[in-house]
Amino acid sequence: MNENARLVGTLVSFGIALAAAVAFFAVTGVGGYTAVARYGGAAWVFLLALIVAMPTVLPLFKRRSGG
Amino acid sequence: MNVSVRTKKERVTIPVTGMTCASCVEHIETALKDVPGVASARVNLALERALVEYDPAVAGVSAMVKSIQETGYGVAATQAKFLVLGMMGSHCQTRIQQAVGETPGVLKVTVNLSADTAIVDYLPTVVSSGLVAKVIRELGYEVTEKTEGQDALDRERQAREQELARQRRNLFIAWPLGLLVMLGTFREYWILPAFVPAFLGDKWVLWALTTPVIFGPARQFFVNSFNGLKRGLTDMNLLYATGIGAAYLIAVINTVFPDAGFGGEKATFYESAVLLTGFVILGRYLEAVTRGRASEAIRRLMKLQPKRARVLRDGQEFDIKAEEVEVSDLLLVRPGESIPVDGVVAEGYSAVDESMITGESLPVEKKAGDKVIGGTMNKTGAFKFRATQVGKETALAQIIQLVENAQATKAPIQKLADMVAGHFILGVHILALGVFLFWFFAGYNLWFSPESRFILSPYTLTGLGVFGFSLLLSVTVLVISCPCAVGLATPSAMMAGSGKAAEHGILFKGADAIESLSKVQVAIFDKTGTLTVGRPSVTDVVAAGPSQNDVLRWAAIAEVNSEHPLGEAIIRGARDRTLPVPSPETFDSIPGHGVEARHEGRVILLGNRKLMRDRGVDIEPLLVEAERLENEGKTAMFVAHDGHAAGVVAVADTLKPTSAAAVAQLHRMGIEVAMITGDNLRTARAIARTVGIDRVLAEVLPQDKANEVRKLQAQGKKVAMVGDGVNDAPALAQSDAGIAIGSGTDVAKETGHVILIKDDILDVVAAIEVARATMRKVKENLFWAFAYNTASIPLGAGLLYPAFKLVVSPELAAFLMAISSLTVTLNTLLMRGFVPSIKRQRESERFAAPAEAAAVGGGNR
Numbered sequence: 025m026n027e028n029a030r031l032v033g034t035l036v037s038f039g040i041a042l043a044a045a046v047a048f049f050a051v052t053g054v055g056g057y058t059a060v061a062r063y064g065g066a067a068w069v070f071l072l073a074l075i076v077a078m079p080t081v082l083p084l085f086k087r088r089s090g091g
Numbered sequence: 092m093n094v095s096v097r098t099k100k101e102r103v104t105i106p107v108t109g110m111t112c113a114s115c116v117e118h119i120e121t122a123l124k125d126v127p128g129v130a131s132a133r134v135n136l137a138l139e140r141a142l143v144e145y146d147p148a149v150a151g152v153s154a155m156v157k158s159i160q161e162t163g164y165g166v167a168a169t170q171a172k173f174l175v176l177g178m179m180g181s182h183c184q185t186r187i188q189q190a191v192g193e194t195p196g197v198l199k200v201t202v203n204l205s206a207d208t209a210i211v212d213y214l215p216t217v218v219s220s221g222l223v224a225k226v227i228r229e230l231g232y233e234v235t236e237k238t239e240g241q242d243a244l245d246r247e248r249q250a251r252e253q254e255l256a257r258q259r260r261n262l263f264i265a266w267p268l269g270l271l272v273m274l275g276t277f278r279e280y281w282i283l284p285a286f287v288p289a290f291l292g293d294k295w296v297l298w299a300l301t302t303p304v305i306f307g308p309a310r311q312f313f314v315n316s317f318n319g320l321k322r323g324l325t326d327m328n329l330l331y332a333t334g335i336g337a338a339y340l341i342a343v344i345n346t347v348f349p350d351a352g353f354g355g356e357k358a359t360f361y362e363s364a365v366l367l368t369g370f371v372i373l374g375r376y377l378e379a380v381t382r383g384r385a386s387e388a389i390r391r392l393m394k395l396q397p398k399r400a401r402v403l404r405d406g407q408e409f410d411i412k413a414e415e416v417e418v419s420d421l422l423l424v425r426p427g428e429s430i431p432v433d434g435v436v437a438e439g440y441s442a443v444d445e446s447m448i449t450g451e452s453l454p455v456e457k458k459a460g461d462k463v464i465g466g467t468m469n470k471t472g473a474f475k476f477r478a479t480q481v482g483k484e485t486a487l488a489q490i491i492q493l494v495e496n497a498q499a500t501k502a503p504i505q506k507l508a509d510m511v512a513g514h515f516i517l518g519v520h521i522l523a524l525g526v527f528l529f530w531f532f533a534g535y536n537l538w539f540s541p542e543s544r545f546i547l548s549p550y551t552l553t554g555l556g557v558f559g560f561s562l563l564l565s566v567t568v569l570v571i572s573c574p575c576a577v578g579l580a581t582p583s584a585m586m587a588g589s590g591k592a593a594e595h596g597i598l599f600k601g602a603d604a605i606e607s608l609s610k611v612q613v614a615i616f617d618k619t620g621t622l623t624v625g626r627p628s629v630t631d632v633v634a635a636g637p638s639q640n641d642v643l644r645w646a647a648i649a650e651v652n653s654e655h656p657l658g659e660a661i662i663r664g665a666r667d668r669t670l671p672v673p674s675p676e677t678f679d680s681i682p683g684h685g686v687e688a689r690h691e692g693r694v695i696l697l698g699n700r701k702l703m704r705d706r707g708v709d710i711e712p713l714l715v716e717a718e719r720l721e722n723e724g725k726t727a728m729f730v731a732h733d734g735h736a737a738g739v740v741a742v743a744d745t746l747k748p749t750s751a752a753a754v755a756q757l758h759r760m761g762i763e764v765a766m767i768t769g770d771n772l773r774t775a776r777a778i779a780r781t782v783g784i785d786r787v788l789a790e791v792l793p794q795d796k797a798n799e800v801r802k803l804q805a806q807g808k809k810v811a812m813v814g815d816g817v818n819d820a821p822a823l824a825q826s827d828a829g830i831a832i833g834s835g836t837d838v839a840k841e842t843g844h845v846i847l848i849k850d851d852i853l854d855v856v857a858a859i860e861v862a863r864a865t866m867r868k869v870k871e872n873l874f875w876a877f878a879y880n881t882a883s884i885p886l887g888a889g890l891l892y893p894a895f896k897l898v899v900s901p902e903l904a905a906f907l908m909a910i911s912s913l914t915v916t917l918n919t920l921l922m923r924g925f926v927p928s929i930k931r932q933r934e935s936e937r938f939a940a941p942a943e944a945a946a947v948g949g950g951n952r
Contacts, residue, residue, distance in 0.1 A: 048528075055532075061558035065531055068337075068562055072524040075329060079517060 033085035037077040045070035100130055103152055103196070104216040105141045107134065108165035111315065111328060111375070112577075114516055115164065118319075122162040126154050137582035139167075140216070152214065153198055163318045168198050171220040173209045175202070176233040183232070191226055194218055209234075221414030222482070251379070258376040261308035265369040268300050269362070275300070276362045294346040297361040305339050309368040330519065331371050334570040334905075337562060338364040360563075363900060367570060370905035374576070374912035392491045392593065395447055395466035400431035403475065413465075420478045424469045432465040432481045439474025443467050448486060449596045449848045493598050493846070494589060502602035504866075505581035508873055519572040526888045527565035535560055538893045545900035546886075552898070564889045564898060571887035571904035572880050576915040580872035583915070587922035588865025595927060596848035597858045604844035608828040608862035610809045614757055614855065615788070615800065615822075617814035618768035618775070621832055622782060622852065623744040625815075627656055629664030630725055631741035633716045640670055642738035646730050647672045649688040649697040653680060657726060660742045661697075685728065696731040703729050703736070710736045724770075724777030751782045753852040756929065758783070760859065763808075767791055767799055767822070796822035813855055814843075830855055857927035864925050868918065875914040879907045 049066040057065075107119060116134045123132035123143055128150025134141045143155055156166045178184065184202045187209055191200045196217025201210045211223050220236050227234040275291035290296055312335060315328035338360045400413045403421045413431040416422065421437060424430055430443065442454035445467045454470050457463055463476050466487035482488065535557045543552040543560075552560065585602045592599055599605050616622050632639040647665035650658030651674050665672050675688035675695070684705075685698015696706055700717075703710045708731040710717075717727040717739050725743040729736065754764050765786035768775050775789035788799050796812075800822050803810045812819065812826035815833060820842040823829030831843030833850030847854040886899045 051532075057557065061531075061556060064558045064562070065527075068527060068558075068565070069524065071333065072520055072527070072565075075333070075520045076517060076524065 029085040029088065030082065033082040034078070036085070037074060037081045040077040040081065041070045041074035044073035100144050101147045101195075103143050103145065103155070103214070105143065105152070105155060105159065105214060106167035106216055107139055107141050107159060108167050109315075110134075110136055110139060110164060112136070117510075118162050119159055119164060122158045123155055126150055126158050129155065135582050135586075137579055137586055147195075152196060152217065156198060156214075166198075166214070168212045169215045169220075171211050171213065171223060171236055173211070173220075173224060173227065174235050175207055175209050175227060178202075178207065178232065186230055187227055187232070190230055191223055194223065194226055197223065219414055219482075221412055225415070255376070255379050258372060258379055261311075261372045262369070262376055265304050265308045265365065265372055268304050269365040269369040272297055272300050272362045272365045298343065298346055301339065301342070301361040301365045304365045304368050305335065308372055309335050309364075312371070330516065330569050330572070331367070333523075334566045335364050335367050335371075337566045338367060341559060341562065367905040370909040374909040377909075377912045377916040380916060391590075392447075392466075392487065392494065395429070395487055396491075397429040397431040397466065401425075401428075414482055416478050416481045418478055418481055420481075421475055422478060423473070423475050424463075425473045426469060426471055428469050430463050430465055430467050430469060430476075432478045433485045434463055434465075434476040434478045434480075436461045436463060437475045437477050439472055441472035441474050442470045444470055448490065490593065490598060493600060494593050502581065502585060502606040502869070504606060504869060504873070505585070505602065508577055508581050508876075511577070515572070515577075519569060522572065522884070522888070523565045523568045526568050527561045530561035530564050530889060531557055534889065534892070538896075540896050543892070543896045543898060546891075546897050546903060547900075564887070567887040567899050567904045568884065571883045571899065571907060576876035576911045577873070579912075579919075580876040580915050581869050583919040584865055584868040584872050584922065587919055588861055588868065591865075591922060591925055592858065592861045595854065595857055595861075595930065597854055597861060598846040598848070599858075599862075600844050600846070604828060605862045605865050607809065608811060608830075608845060608859055609866035611762060611811040611828055611859060612808045613763045613765060613786075613803055614811045614813060614859075615765045615767050615803070615826070616784070616852075617796070617812075617819050617822075618766050618770065618778065619744060620815045621813055622750045622766060622778070623746050625744065627660040627726075627742045627744050629660055629740060630743045630745060631720055631739070632664075633713065633720075633739040633741075635712055635736050635738050637732070637737050639738070640668060641732075642730050643668065643740060644670045644672065645690070645695045645732050645737060646697050646728070646740045648675050648690045649678075649686050649695045649730075651675065651688075652678045653686055657728070657742050658686070661728075661740060664740075664742075693733040694731075697728055697740070700729065703731060706731065706734075708734060708736050712736065713739050722773070722777060723781075724774035746778065746782060747850075747852055749851055749853045752929075753856050754782050754784055756853070756856045757859070760856070762859070765803075767796055769793065793819075794821070797825040800825045811855075811859075813852075830858060853929045857929055860927045861925070864922070868922050871918055872915045875911055875918060877911075879911040879914075883907050 045066040048069040049062055052062045052065060110116065110119070116136050119134045119141060120132045123129055123134075123141060126145075128146045128148070129143055130146065131144045132141060133143075141155075141159070145155070156168075159166055175187065178187070187202050188200045191197055191209070191211060194213075196214040197211060198214065199212040202208070203210075209227065211220075213220070213223065224234045224236055271291065274287050275293070275297050278287040278289070278292040309331075312328045312331040316332040319328065342361045342364060397413045400411055400416045401423045402409045402411055402416060403423055408423065416432050422431060422434065424441075426441070436457050436459050438459055440456075440458050443457050443463060444454050445464060448464050448467055457474065462479075464487065465480070465485040480486070483492070539555075539557075539560060541551070541553045543555070545552070552563075555563070581602075585605060588605055589599050589602075599608075619625055629643065632643050634642045643661070643665050647662045647670065650661050651672055653659075662672060673690070675690040676692075677689040679687045681687060681698065681702060684702040685696065688695045688697075696702060696708065700710065708729070710729050710731075713729060713736055717729070720727040720739065720741040723741075723743075725741040727739050727741050730738050730740055757764050763786065764784050765788060766775065766779050766782075766784045767788040768778075769791060770778075770789055772787070772789040775787045778784075779787045791799055796814075796819060800810050800812055804825075804827070809827045811828040811830055812822045813830040813832055814823055815831065819829075819831075823831060823843045826844075828845060829843035830845045830847060832847045832852065832855070845858050847858065883899065883904065887904055889898055891897050
């Protein structure tokens, strides 16, 4: 695969996962959750979102780059 | 003018290492298909091989290997070291590197001028070290391989054994420590306080016992999933890594920071992390066992390949490598030795055991002019034979290639399973995220109770906070959903089935052939040469006065100078009865009517009604018999001697001895049987009646046979066509499962989807039985691979929790996952005991025969 496309794809995947984690953290800010639950939950959401995003996003960029 | 250029596709089998599950299969297939020039790629997890079809003008094997390695997997290349004498300078070095490097299957060549060596990395599935040596020798150098004890087969076995040993070592670390952690965790319950020391329940002791498992046996999951993620790939390793990692991390946090809100000291999930590892590794170990067992058929065939040959050159005997034998070499075989290559006996006499190739259990006699098959075992005498096929051209090499190709292909059902498994992992992670969010934002507040327990455990989840609880269920879903046995379910059964078939001289060209044959509803048999022997012979002799022998002898004398097939059949019939067949004094052929001959001064007539009437012979008394014979599909010929009707000789293409039994057995299996022939309807019906065939397709020209198959398919039926593979090729290709019967050892030329080495029609029954048994096994395996996990996903996601306050522990989830692997493994191993019904019958007849003889003997007085 084109290295450039892979790098962009990885960055986009991280972006999506980070956005999901931030969204989770923001939502839990109004629910009276403990700091551990908020940070731990955000970390878990980030990890799972990254795992879901990477194999979904990378092939899209790969196709687009003709690789 | 349109000119279409058709590129010639080639196939290569690449041994792949490092695969663990069905998603690996998908990753490698995708990577290979991305290589320019690759037309198709099929990866078999159980066989650990990739079968690639490519255009050699565009794609090279090296590019494929590179793409596999870039995806994070290995290629099991073999290295050979050669001592090369006669190199004069760097131009020799370049010549060798270029020539060997261009040999298909060679990955890397390093020629060392000062040490006179050439080190070659090659794919043993494509090229052999003997072939590499031959390339160097043809350049004019003297070359010998520096053998280091192992050939490709041994190395492959060694690699498998290393993998087994590694997982066994992991088991021996994970399980004892896991059991100690279990005892420590539950030391307050049941009878355990009586004999489990208190210090074993200490959190730090539990940490000390668990940590070596996480950084030892479980390390492979973290490393593999990280390597996959770097390339944007997810696989089963990731499920294990997230599950084990999360359980261990929570346990460590609760040990070091008990007030962090993860459930506190009472919620250290060390036993979850350690048992999860234990069960997953148990599953891995079982998969490695299954993989090793599944390729047994190929290994068994490969073991048959003789390593050495005794060649006679200039009157001297040389002991050389079998792969260095050349066509037309004269070879010597002594009693008890394997025959090194295919050939024709030049002199000597022996009996040869061919059971390993053809499935024929009795030794076959060999005399000058008879064919011998490489890999078969010489039993009694010594003989010399001339090589006709060597290397990859031998029957054994072709059979191995065919079985390997078949095992590397995918049945439609497997493609579906792989696709499901490949997407399943992504789906599982989405589900795990969903479960986490649901319990975090809704479920915990609605239903959580401090009295919650794990199923089958006295352990309570009292101190668990919202995050700990949601995380626990999320991790459990990850582990419980893992369909790790799916990747092996289909290929292992297919391999066991095709291997079992090969043992009986039945070769499937692909997994799709097994699946198609298992679904067959109609079997169409070509008549001539398939149901029948394929050459006419005397079936009846009716005498009107003289003896039957006289009638047959006169008929034979009349035909002795004829070259008509019917005449040949009569002469053979007379000689079979040891009747003298001298040449007649005169002979006259009457085209379309018969023959006239004179012997010992008497006129013999042999022919049809018209000939007899023209010559004034009264055949009235013979007409009823003649008609009866004709109604049975036989050709009736009148014999007159000295102007009087002597009798009738009937000739027909006789049925093979097993035809009727095979048709009856197919009927019992619920398969409709049809016969296709160019004969007239009356003859065809007569034969069909004798065998018990339901449907007759008569007066069909060879080129129209495929149309008849198509007509049946149009009625929605799955059709198998059984023929001799030469003039039935279009019909075999058109059918859902084309069975080429009696190919002998020339398997590569056959057009069918299924090839029967022997000319025994009962093997058609055996082939269908093996196919059905294999598909049954595939379906059972897929059921077990998915059933546990699918059924337990709702449990893992907390379905029982609102009502019963029970959740599945991660270790129970892992146990269920390991159980599915265990079930698939054991179920596949059961296939090893499968014997087709006809073989069972024959075995029991063979055992019964001596017993009966003894009984008869005992009855004599």
